[in-house]
Amino acid sequence: MASDQENVGHVKQQLAKLFETSLRATVPEELDVEPLVAACTAKFGDYQCNNAMSLWPRIKGKKTEFRGPPAVGQALMKNLPSSEMVEACSVAGPGFVNVTLSKNWIAKIIQKMLIDGIETWAPRLSIQRVVVDFSSPNIAKEMHVGHLRSTIIGDTLARMLEFSNVEVLRRNHVGDWGTQFGMLIEFLFEKFPDWESASGTAIGDLQAFYKASKQKFDEDPVFKERAQKAVVRLQGGEPRYRSAWAQICDISRREFDGVYQRLEVSLEEKGESFYNPYIPGVLEKLSNLGLVEESEGARVIFVEGYERPVIVVKKDGGYNYASTDLAALWYRLNIEKAEWIIYVTDVGQSEHFQMFFKAAKRAGWLPDDDKAYPRASHVGFGLVLGEDGKRFRTRSTEVVRLADLLDEAKARSKAALVERGKDKEWSEEELDKIAKAVGYGAVKYADLKNNRTTNYTFNFDQMLNDKGNTAVYLLYAHARICSIIRKSGKDIEELKKTGSIALNHPDERALGLHLLQFAETVEEACTNLLPNVLCEYLYNLSENFTKFYSNCQVVGSAEETSRLLLCEATAIVMRKCFHLLGIVPVHKL
Ligand code: ARG
Numbered sequence: 001m002a003s004d005q006e007n008v009g010h011v012k013q014q015l016a017k018l019f020e021t022s023l024r025a026t027v028p029e030e031l032d033v034e035p036l037v038a039a040c041t042a043k044f045g046d047y048q049c050n051n052a053m054s055l056w057p058r059i060k061g062k063k064t065e066f067r068g069p070p071a072v073g074q075a076l077m078k079n080l081p082s083s084e085m086v087e088a089c090s091v092a093g094p095g096f097v098n099v100t101l102s103k104n105w106i107a108k109i110i111q112k113m114l115i116d117g118i119e120t121w122a123p124r125l126s127i128q129r130v131v132v133d134f135s136s137p138n139i140a141k142e143m144h145v146g147h148l149r150s151t152i153i154g155d156t157l158a159r160m161l162e163f164s165n166v167e168v169l170r171r172n173h174v175g176d177w178g179t180q181f182g183m184l185i186e187f188l189f190e191k192f193p194d195w196e197s198a199s200g201t202a203i204g205d206l207q208a209f210y211k212a213s214k215q216k217f218d219e220d221p222v223f224k225e226r227a228q229k230a231v232v233r234l235q236g237g238e239p240r241y242r243s244a245w246a247q248i249c250d251i252s253r254r255e256f257d258g259v260y261q262r263l264e265v266s267l268e269e270k271g272e273s274f275y276n277p278y279i280p281g282v283l284e285k286l287s288n289l290g291l292v293e294e295s296e297g298a299r300v301i302f303v304e305g306y307e308r309p310v311i312v313v314k315k316d317g318g319y320n321y322a323s324t325d326l327a328a329l330w331y332r333l334n335i336e337k338a339e340w341i342i343y344v345t346d347v348g349q350s351e352h353f354q355m356f357f358k359a360a361k362r363a364g365w366l367p368d369d370d371k372a373y374p375r376a377s378h379v380g381f382g383l384v385l386g387e388d389g390k391r392f393r394t395r396s397t398e399v400v401r402l403a404d405l406l407d408e409a410k411a412r413s414k415a416a417l418v419e420r421g422k423d424k425e426w427s428e429e430e431l432d433k434i435a436k437a438v439g440y441g442a443v444k445y446a447d448l449k450n451n452r453t454t455n456y457t458f459n460f461d462q463m464l465n466d467k468g469n470t471a472v473y474l475l476y477a478h479a480r481i482c483s484i485i486r487k488s489g490k491d492i493e494e495l496k497k498t499g500s501i502a503l504n505h506p507d508e509r510a511l512g513l514h515l516l517q518f519a520e521t522v523e524e525a526c527t528n529l530l531p532n533v534l535c536e537y538l539y540n541l542s543e544n545f546t547k548f549y550s551n552c553q554v555v556g557s558a559e560e561t562s563r564l565l566l567c568e569a570t571a572i573v574m575r576k577c578f579h580l581l582g583i584v585p586v587h588k589l
Contacts, residue, residue, distance in 0.1 A: 008109060009121030010519040011047070012037050014085060015099060019049045022079040026072065027059060039517060044090060045098030046513055052076060052095030069095035106512045107501040110569050114496045118576050123164040123523035127339040127373060131169045131332045132158045134344040135260075135267055138175030139252040140184055140210045143259065145384040145392050145458070146346050148402050152447050152582065153381060153531060154344040155265045159580045160526035160534070169268070169336060173328065174256075176249050176271035179318075180210075182231035185244045186223065187213035195244065206251050231318075235276075259402050263440060264582065275327040279319050282327045283312055289363055303358035310355050325356050329376065333365055339373045342529065347380035347453060354378070379529045382455035384447075392458050410439035412464055413472075434586050438472055439464075441583040445471035448581055449535040469539050471583055477542040478578070479589035481571045485564060488555045492568050499561035501569075507548040511566060514544045518573050522580065531581065538577040545570050 007013055019035035027033065036050040052073035059066065066072050073095035080089060080097075087102035113121055134154020137143040158168045188195050192203070203209050216223050234241040253269070260267060283299070286292050291301050292312060300309035312323045332338045343353055357376050360366045366376055384392040414435035417423070423431055446463035450456045466472045485492055503509040518537070525533040545567075554563040578585040 007124055011516050012520045015047055018080055018083055021081050022076050025079040026075045044092050045100045047099045049097040073097050103503040103509050106516055107503050110512055110515055111501050114569055118572050121519045123519055125164045125166055127166055129167045129338050130161050130340045131171055131338040132342045133171045133173045136173040137256055139249050140206050142207055143256060143402055149381050149447055150344045151265055152444050153452055155582050156531045160522055163580060172267040172269040174269055174271040177273040179231050181234055181245055183213050183217045183227035184248055185241055186227045186230050188244050203251055262406055272324045275324050278327040278331055279323050282330045286363055291362055301359045303355055306355055310359050322356050329360055333374055341376045342379055344379045350378055350380050381452040385455050385457045409443045410436050412460055413439035437584040437586050438475060441471040444582055448531045451532050474538060474542055475586055476589050478574045478585050481567050482587045484554055484567055488564055490564060495561055495565055499565055501562045501565050505552050507551045511544045511548045514541055515569055515573050
């Protein structure tokens with residue numbers, strides 16, 4: 001995944017290069033062996049190279065001077081080119097080569113980052129353009145907590161890829177097309193004959209409107225027939241139907257945008273309707289390849305591993321979710337020239353994605369190897385649960401409204417700040433800004449810190465707790481570092497130019513090493529599509545800092561300059577983590 005360009009902040013990559021040289025010298029015949037380097041938690045070193053064990057079975061049959069994996073490990077160690085980054089090496093157990101990094105080198109790299117900026121630590125990926133298809137609520141229906149998860153996870157993935165210098169097309173694939181519009185339009189005509197002049201204000205609550213029209217649809221056969229005809233007239237492009245549809249979409253859009261603005265998530269809407277004109281052509285291409293078959297009156301594509309086929313044209317001649325997704329995939333690959341298309345929805349939709357990915361493979365649009373590019377990935381996530389362990393709902397058993405949920409998070413965090421007397425210390429504007437950062441940050445972090453495939457329980461008290469693995473705790477940690485630097489009275493920009501870092505205390509070294517693992521962590525989180533990996537890193541960073549700060553006096557000590565610089569580097573990396581997670585850092589709390 002990583003490109004070949006040198007990245008000094010990327011320890012694993014740098015070490016892999018050294019071990020690659022060593023591998024070529026140790027086993028010159030085994031040209032396709034890639035270095036296996038990983039960070040380790042053992043006492044013996046900071047990183048280890050694991051090639052000896054897997055190399056052994058490959059070479060033992062051949063003419064070799066080695067007598068088992070430990071000897072291969074010894075040779076790998078001996079052939080390691082000398083480098084300022086390595087302080088010591090040893091071989092342990094069955095042949096692990098352990099590497100201890102030089103603390104002076106760690107210090108030097110951190111100092112360089114302080115001057116050149118954290119952007120120089122960004123991962124470098126081998127791809128140029130990615131589509132992240134996320135949020136994607138449905139018009140006139142509730143934007144529920146599932147969509148909140150998709151919005152939060154998708155935004156983080158997009159941010160990490162953008163940081164890695166990949167162009168990201170942030171796509172909102174809204175459900176703005178389908179049979180429900182026939183019923184909505186007819187209901188609009190009936191309830192609000194002057195709908196055109198009222199421009200949407202008449203409808204008011206769109207969800208209530210949806211419910212009422214659905215009820216009529218189910219109860220009134222005459223209305224039902226009219227609604228079904230309306231779908232055809234809409235799809236045929238009749239102007240009155242088109243503009244009624246556009247008005248309904250607009251109302252929904254305004255509501256969605258309100259949520260995006262609050263969350264500071266940017267998205268570009270290309271809804272299902274956008275791909276509609278492309279469907280016939282795309283299906284023709286698939287037909288010409290001999291992929292489309294007739295089955296029980298529908299047109300379908302059979303894919304390996306599934307008995308049911310992917311339906312691409314329904315019995316009644318209409319298109320569906322899958323036809324739209326196939327057209328959208330074709331568009332993204334061929335018109336937008338994306339190399340990686342990432343879909344963020346609940347795991348309940350995985351079968352849909354796996355099936356149409358397989359159809360795309362049959363068509364030769366995607367390679368068989370799931371890791372090769374162009375690539376399509378489904379990022380599935382679990383349910384949000386309430387305290388009762390069931391799907392998250394409010395007391396009225398309605399699905400939770402996103403806007404209410406965010407309001408409550410902010411209100412609660414504000415109340416906690418007022419309780420601590422911050423309303424007397426800060427201006428009203430500051431209080432509001434910080435309450436928002438903390439409240440929304442808490443909601444986002446509570447979602448992102450879990451492995452996304454598991455369900456998680458939504459609990460305000462837990463997510464707003466200032467202890468434990470929460471955004472509040474982490475924001476506190478950051479604010480505390482800022483205050484240490486402020487209170488020192490030193491000009492930190494000046495120190496960056498004149499001072500230097502020394503990592504003599506074990507807790508200083510541990511913190512420094514952790515800072516240096518930022519680049520490889522972001523790379524892992526975004527290539528494996530797992531934001532929780534970055535959350536864990538951030539939490540550990542904060543723990544490392546606390547340990548350092550408890551054991552190493554900063555202000556007033558002989559090491560003050562070095563330690564202030566270490567504080568500053570920690571704050572910079574933390575802020576970048578917050579930014580990548582879509583959380584607004586605060587400088588005081
Ligand atoms: N609108 C869908 C839903 O609410 C999600 C769309 C996901 N994207 C896609 N290309 N299918 O479930």
